[in-house]
Amino acid sequence: MTNWDSLxxxxxxxxxxxxxxxxxxxxxxxxxxxxxxxxxxxxxxCGEGQGARSVGGTVVGIDSSHVLLxxxxxxxPVVQA
Ligand SMILES: C[S@@+](CC[C@H](N)C(=O)[O-])C[C@H]1O[C@@H](n2cnc3c(N)ncnc32)[C@H](O)[C@@H]1O
Numbered sequence: 417m418t419n420w421d422s423l424x425x426x427x428x429x430x431x432x433x434x435x436x437x438x439x440x441x442x443x444x445x446x447x448x449x450x451x452x453x454x455x456x457x458x459x460x461x462c463g464e465g466q467g468a469r470s471v472g473g474t475v476v477g478i479d480s481s482h483v484l485l486x487x488x489x490x491x492x493p494v495v496q497a
Contacts, residue, residue, distance in 0.1 A: 420481035424464075428487065432466050442470040449473075459492075468492045 420427070431437070449457060449471045459468050462477030465488030477494040479485050485494045 420463075420479070421483045424481055424483035427484065428464055432464060437466065442466070446471055462488050462492070462494065464488050465491050465494075 445467055454473070457468075457471065457473060457475045459465075459475050459477045462468060462475075462479050462485075463481070464484045465477055468475035468477055468488065469491055475492050477485065477488045477492045478497050479488065479494070480496065482496060485496055488494050
């Protein structure tokens with residue numbers, strides 16, 4: 417299994433800032449979550465939390481990477497699993 421702690425700085429510097437996320441991925445996520453009943457959202461594989469920041473509301477992030485969860489935890493409660 418990939419150790420995402422070792423990829424965390426690359427992910428945060430190169431991928432999270434990729435315009436494709438802002439222009440394509442996050443709007444799709446917003447459409448998906450927006451079509452669901454209100455409630456707590458579990459973001460499985462939340463990474464550094466960009467999805468949670470994007471959809472807002474009550475989101476709990478779950479991820480295996482301690483490094484990425486430290487970033488996510490600035491905006492949402494997180495669980496390492
Ligand atoms: C491609 S990244 C996507 C991160 C985030 N969803 C986003 O769109 O920015 C995949 C994430 O899933 C997490 N992940 C991968 N396999 C996992 C597993 N078996 N259990 C928990 N988290 C896992 C990684 O640590 C990483 O943060």
